[in-house]
Amino acid sequence: xxxxxxxxxxxxxxxxxxxxxxxxxxxxxxxxxxxxxxxxxxxxxxxxxxxxxxxxxxxxxxxxxxxxxxxxxxxxxxxxxxxxxxxxxxxxxxxxxxxxxxxxxxxxxxxxxxxxxxxxxxxxxxxxxxxxxxxxxxxxxxxxxxxxxxxxxxxxxxxxxxxxxxxxxxxxxxxxxxxxxxxxxxxxxxxxxxxxxxxxxxxxxxxxxxxxxxxxxxxxxxxxxxxxxxxxxxxxxxxxxxxxxxxxxxxxxxxxxxxxxxxxxxxxxxxxxxxxxxxxxxxxxxxxxxxxxxxxxxxxxxxxxxxxxxxxxxxxxxxxxxxxxxxxxxxxxxxxxxxxxxxxxxxxxxxxxxxxxxxxxxxxxxxxxxxxxxxxxxxxxxxxxxxxxxxxxxxxxxxxxxxxxxxxxxxxxxxxxxxxxxxxxxxxxxxxxxxxxxxxxxxxxxxxxxxxxxxxxxxxxxxxxxxxxxxxxxxxxxxxxxxxxxxxxxxxxxxxxxxxxxxxxxxxxxxxxxxxxxxxxxxxxxxxxxxxxxxxxxxxxxxxxxxxxxxxxxxxxx
Numbered sequence: 001x002x003x004x005x006x007x008x009x010x011x012x013x014x015x016x017x018x019x020x021x022x023x024x025x026x027x028x029x030x031x032x033x034x035x036x037x038x039x040x041x042x043x044x045x046x047x048x049x050x051x052x053x054x055x056x057x058x059x060x061x062x063x064x065x066x067x068x069x070x071x072x073x074x075x076x077x078x079x080x081x082x083x084x085x086x087x088x089x090x091x092x093x094x095x096x097x098x099x100x101x102x103x104x105x106x107x108x109x110x111x112x113x114x115x116x117x118x119x120x121x122x123x124x125x126x127x128x129x130x131x132x133x134x135x136x137x138x139x140x141x142x143x144x145x146x147x148x149x150x151x152x153x154x155x156x157x158x159x160x161x162x163x164x165x166x167x168x169x170x171x172x173x174x175x176x177x178x179x180x181x182x183x184x185x186x187x188x189x190x191x192x193x194x195x196x197x198x199x200x201x202x203x204x205x206x207x208x209x210x211x212x213x214x215x216x217x218x219x220x221x222x223x224x225x226x227x228x229x230x231x232x233x234x235x236x237x238x239x240x241x242x243x244x245x246x247x248x249x250x251x252x253x254x255x256x257x258x259x260x261x262x263x264x265x266x267x268x269x270x271x272x273x274x275x276x277x278x279x280x281x282x283x284x285x286x287x288x289x290x291x292x293x294x295x296x297x298x299x300x301x302x303x304x305x306x307x308x309x310x311x312x313x314x315x316x317x318x319x320x321x322x323x324x325x326x327x328x329x330x331x332x333x334x335x336x337x338x339x340x341x342x343x344x345x346x347x348x349x350x351x352x353x354x355x356x357x358x359x360x361x362x363x364x365x366x367x368x369x370x371x372x373x374x375x376x377x378x379x380x381x382x383x384x385x386x387x388x389x390x391x392x393x394x395x396x397x398x399x400x401x402x403x404x405x406x407x408x409x410x411x412x413x414x415x416x417x418x419x420x421x422x423x424x425x426x427x428x429x430x431x432x433x434x435x436x437x438x439x440x441x442x443x444x445x446x447x448x449x450x451x452x453x454x455x456x457x458x459x460x461x462x463x464x465x466x467x468x469x470x471x472x473x474x475x476x477x478x479x480x481x482x483x484x485x486x487x488x489x490x491x492x493x494x495x496x497x498x499x500x501x502x503x504x505x506x507x508x509x510x511x512x513x514x515x516x517x518x519x520x521x522x523x524x525x526x527x528x529x530x531x532x533x534x535x536x537x538x539x540x541x542x543x544x545x546x547x548x549x550x551x552x553x554x555x556x557x558x
Contacts, residue, residue, distance in 0.1 A: 031158035087139040096502040097138035104131035110450030120451025191238030327369040351389030352471025361391040447488040479525035
C-alpha cells in the first residue's frame, strides 16, 4: 500500500514497546477527536497508563512464591517512582511546558472565590486534558517525522470518515439545519478539524508526500471534498478561517515570486480581496433592505373568510425586498395552525423561537398570505419544517451557502433596526459580548471564579433587560472574554502568555503546522468558547502539546 505520510511504504509495524504503545494511543486519540468523546477518554487513560509504565519494566520473578512476587512488584514500583521523578524533573526544566499547563492552574485558583463548586468541579473535569496531555507529551519520547505524518494521516482519515457519516445522515434523515449533520461532536468543533485537515493535506501535497502520483491525486481530491463539505455544513467559522489561511499563505507565496511585475500583478488582487468581501456584504445588506413600493390603497382589506387584514410594515421588518407583515390575519393563523399542529401558535418552535414569527416568515418566503388559506396550502412536510424552526424555504436547500448569508444579513438588519438579536447567531454573539463586558465592568480585577459564569450571565441578562430569548441566553462565545469574566484582567493576561510564549520559547512560531493550528485555534476563540467542551479542550490540548513538544526537531518552515 502507498503512503500518505512519507517517501517509504506506509507500514504501521505493530510493536509492543511502551513508546510504540503510546504512539498507537495518540493515534486513537487523534482519530477520536472528530468521531467519539468516549474514544477520547479511553485514549487518554491509555496514554496515562503507558506514560506511567514508560521506563519501568515489570518482569516475573523466577521464584513464583509469595515473596518472589512481592519483590518483583517492589522493584517495579520503585522503577515507576524513579521514572516519574525523572519525568517531572524534565517537566520543571521546560519553561514552555510549565507555561502551557499553568492554564489549568488558573482554573484551580478560581476555586478559591467561586460559590458554585459543583459546576466548577465539572468545568475542571472537562478541562483536565489541558493539564494531562501537555505533561504526558512533554515528558515522553518525541515522535519522528515519519510517525508524526502517520498520526496526522490517521487524523485526516478520521475527519473524512466523519464527513461520510454526515453525508449518510443527510440522505437518510430529515435534516432541517446543517448543524444536525455533525453527529459526533458540535458542528463548530467538527468544522475546525476539517479546516486543520485541509491544510495538513495541502502540506502533504506541496511536499509531494507519497510514493505515487495516484496517492497525490487522492490527497488533492480529499482537499476538495473537505472544502466542499464545509460549504454543505454551512460552517461560517471554518470557511472564514480557511479563507484567512489561504489569504495569508497566498501573500507569502506571491511575495516570493522573482519577477517584480508578476509579483505585484498577483499581490494587488490578493491584497484587495478583503475589501471586495466587505463590499459584497455591504451590497447584500443594501439589497436585502431595498423594499418594493406598496400602494396601500390597492391592498385587499379582508381575507377570503371576511377577517380584516393587518398590514404591518414595522413589527416584522423586511425580507428579500418585501414587507413580511403585509396580508396578516393573526386570528385565522392561530385557529388554522392549531388545527394542523400539536405545537401551540402562541408557543415556541423546536428551536426555542416564537412559533408565530416562524410561521409568518415561512409563509412570506413562499409568497403566501398569512391567513387560513396560507396555512392550508402548506404540505405536512412544510408544517414539520416550521415546527423545527425553519423560517424560510431557502433554508431547506441543500448545499446552499447563499441561504446562510441571507440569514446573517437578516439578523444584522433586525439587530440594527430593532435591537433584536434572536434571528441570527452572529448577532446573538454581539449580545453575548455586550453581556460579557457588562460583567467585566463589575468584576474586572479577579473575575467571578471558575464556577460562577452561568449565574453571572443569568443575572446580567436580567439587569440589562436583554431582548434575547431564554433559549439563546448563553455565555461569552469568545474564549478571551470567558477567561476575563472568570479570572479578571490578570487571568486574561496570563492566558495570552500561555498562548504566545511557548511557541516562541521552543522555536515553533514559524513552523507550518503550528502556524496553521494556532491560527485555527486563535480565530475560533474569537467567536467560540473553544475550551468549554471536551472536544474543544482535547483538540487544543493534544495538538498544541504535540506540535510544541511531541516531535523531534526537523525544521519545516512555512
